[in-house]
């Protein structure tokens with residue numbers, strides 16, 4: 093009887109404390125200066141990789157729909173990327189002008205690229221037997237690149253997660269209390285062992301995941317490392333913008349350049365080819381498209397997380413590496429107009445984009461079919477000089493409605509030429525202006 097009463101009261105107490113502890117608010121918030129530092133970086137590398145590269149189908153999503161799941165789940169026994177070299181990946185990112193790398197430590201298929209103690213479905217049980225996340229952390233440290241970790245909240249492999257295939261109804265066999273504890277254990281390993289700069293959550297759209305779970309994880313992580321940056325896919329709602337349902341520090345538009353937004357941080361994730369994971373003969377974006385994505389993102393005041401899917405042997409495709417190097421070569425010339433700048437003051441369009449820093453405005457030209465570029469005037473500021481970045485001075489005139497800049501017959505860069513306008517005062521507070529129609 094005594095025991096029964098005790099059980100009754102402790103059950104009540106547990107109930108009560110669970111209810112009390114359910115965090116609907118996020119008491120911790122990443123400091124603005126930490127987020128500003130992140131946004132100054134502007135360009136990062138997304139890497140989607142795992143045993144699925146043996147088949148060349150999409151990571152996570154092809155399980156069941158393309159590859160029978162019993163077969164998909166056995167692929168890791170064949171995963172032996174003998175030519176994986178973390179230094180080569182990190183050097184490739186560096187040569188591309190990227191400042192951070194985000195690796196899929198765990199995607200929707202549940203496979204873990206680090207030696208986690210909490211599931212045997214991990215890299216140490218492949219013939220490869222090497223800690224991929226650890227090797228990247230070390231190489232990133234060596235080359236001054238920030239390591240970020242992608243970790244999805246859904247897991248179509250682990251039976252504690254109640255949904256087995258993408259959009260089916262929850263099964264009754266799952267247990268989200270146990271699953272969330274498993275996540276915390278794994279996140280604790282990741283944060284403690286690799287000290288990631290940022291965590292990139294995903295998979296929050298399925299019904300077992302709630303906003304409160306997101307807030308609980310956010311607070312848990314912030315207690316482990318108050319400076320770790322967290323994307324907005326930890327709460328609910330759209331990824332594209334920040335809403336009341338959002339938990340996290342910044343918005344994550346996917347496969348599109350985000351809208352210009354000076355109010356909160358954002359990062360577009362876009363693939364260099366079509367698929368996230370490697371696909372043989374996947375269509376690759378032209379250099380022109382790649383540079384436009386990068387410039388339009390920076391001009392909208394956002395970052396670009398540009399995705400590469402390495403092959404099953406551990407190498408990135410040569411044609412993709414070469415494309416990245418071409419982007420790096422462009423950034424070598426025009427990086428001052430990208431890194432550490434703000435977007436605007438003009439709203440980017442398909443012909444022009446703008447960035448600004450201090451008393452400078454950079455005008456990026458994707459295509460100009462006139463010998464003059466005519467910008468709406470900026471009231472109360474005077475143009476002191478105009479010249480191509482790393483190039484010739486340009487004739488200009490300024491009146492109450494326009495700033496007109498004369499262009500040569502041939503622009504210096506075939507993908508995107510950049511003009512620096514030096515103004516007689518700070519440009520960073522200028523409200524958004526529309527470019528005129530060409």
Ligand code: JFZ
Pocket residue numbers: 151152294295297346361368
């Ligand atoms: C997600 C992942 O599923 C994808 O594999 C990749 O990792 C990307 C960065 O993020 O993309 C999504 C997100 C949501 C849906 C589809 C793909 N959705 O709701 O259908």
